[in-house]
Amino acid sequence: MAERIVREAQVPFELGGNRFDQIAAELFSDYSRSRIKTWINDGLLLVDGKVTKPKEKLFGGERMVLDVELEDQAEHEAQAMPLDIVYEDDDIIVINKPAGLVVHPAVGNRDGTLMNAILYHAPETAHVPRAGIVHRLDKETTGLMVVAKTLAAQTDLVAQLQERSMGREYEAITIGEMTGGGIVDEPIGRHPHNRQKQAVEPVNGKDAVTHYRLVQRFKNHTHIRLKLETGRTHQIRVHMAFIQYPLVGDPQYGGRLKMPKACSPELQEALRCFRRQALHAKRLELAHPITGEWMAWEVDLPEDIQHLLEALKKDMIESGSEDSDYL
Structure with a gap:
């Protein structure tokens, strides 16, 4: 079942004069700027009940409402596979990847991948893009990888990689x-x-x-x-x-x-x-x-x-x- 996100926020007056997408990124910082912009363009993030362009400037005091269903990874099968888990909590998994394991499904490798294994081990990652995989190792490279279990964790880890x-x-x-x-x-x-x-x-x-x-x-x-x-x-x-x-x-x-x-x-x-x-x-x-x-x-x-x-x-x-x- 897809996960539904419903969030509300009032635009602080001190942020008035800034663009809609900039203010939204500030108020909904759990999600990446690109994801927020997509939601705005798709009419899923409204200002006072209306669809608003990303670059439109707000005055302050407006009410933002986000109502979106996250697409899950239904096209990828969850498969029971052994994982060498070095660390895990509610937000991340750190895995020691063996040689020969493909990270993402692709043509010729639709199953038996790390993504398939993660979807089985942590079903909640079905609501996170790429099942929370934020970086990759080549098929024959071994060693440590971190996987995000939530959208907020993924957004932060991607930012750390970019920074x-x-x-x-x-x-x-x-x-x-x-x-x-x-x-x-x-x-x-x-x-x-x-x-x-x-x-x-x-x-x-x-x-x-x-x-x-x-x-x-x-x-x-x-x-x-x-x-x-x-x-x-x-x-x-x-x-x-x-x-x-x-x-x-x-x-x-x-x-x-x-x-x-x-x-x-x-x-x-x-x-x-x-x-x-x-x-x-x-x-x-x-x-x-x-x-x-x-x-x-x-x-x-x-x-x-x-x-x-x-x-x-x-x-x-x-x-x-x-x-x-x-x-």
């Missing part, structure tokens, strides 16, 4: 031996020749900033920690490939598998069997969307990345290389 106040840290294994950390500040947009990929696009791309630092350097690979300022599609994968250090196992941006010279049979096997990008969303920080409390979570690297790191360390030790490049 770049939400902290997201990742760990990855790159091909190539880095000499130090740095920042990649390069705009990202759709690849000009391959619509399935993203690329650094200086003219048409959107700003994208990735910070990275070394965790451990191996003979031909590097274990790094990354922090995002922005959240563009495939951002880490595109930026690391752009600076010539693509992620191990990345099928789109890493090129064909090339074995390092003189590496051990064990490392060759580990690299050959690693069939996804070696990327994990390890840490998540945010202000709780309702209480404002600053919260943080961190999860261990998944077993496949740990196994690859062990193979890289063993290969370095057996080759007689220094095993002291920790930061």
Whole structure:
């Protein structure tokens, strides 16, 4: 059943002289500006019982009435699926996503997605756009994601993402031996020749900033920690490939598998069997969307990345290389 929202508010005289949509955003701050504007245009938010244009100025003292039914996610099936829940309360769920799990249903992936699982676990998210999913991880990327259970929580979390106040840290294994950390500040947009990929696009791309630092350097690979300022599609994968250090196992941006010279049979096997990008969303920080409390979570690297790191360390030790490049 769809959720109905009925809210009333009187326009304070001190807000008189401002536009209708601006005042509405102030008085109904639980909802995003774009959503409020849509409701105004659809005639669902009235001023003194009348449909009013968003840009029309109000005097103060008018009565606003919001009466709307939220569309639910009925087109997406709720499915019982295992979820690794790190934290949950009445407003948010923090999930440790496994590799191989698609976040949103799409053509070819109508079910078996994270959204289907969330709709089953928390049926109230059917009244929240995209079942409360405010950011995404690629299918083969593991790690932490936050999901909003209410519209108010979603609005706040989206604002944190837009303001770049939400902290997201990742760990990855790159091909190539880095000499130090740095920042990649390069705009990202759709690849000009391959619509399935993203690329650094200086003219048409959107700003994208990735910070990275070394965790451990191996003979031909590097274990790094990354922090995002922005959240563009495939951002880490595109930026690391752009600076010539693509992620191990990345099928789109890493090129064909090339074995390092003189590496051990064990490392060759580990690299050959690693069939996804070696990327994990390890840490998540945010202000709780309702209480404002600053919260943080961190999860261990998944077993496949740990196994690859062990193979890289063993290969370095057996080759007689220094095993002291920790930061």
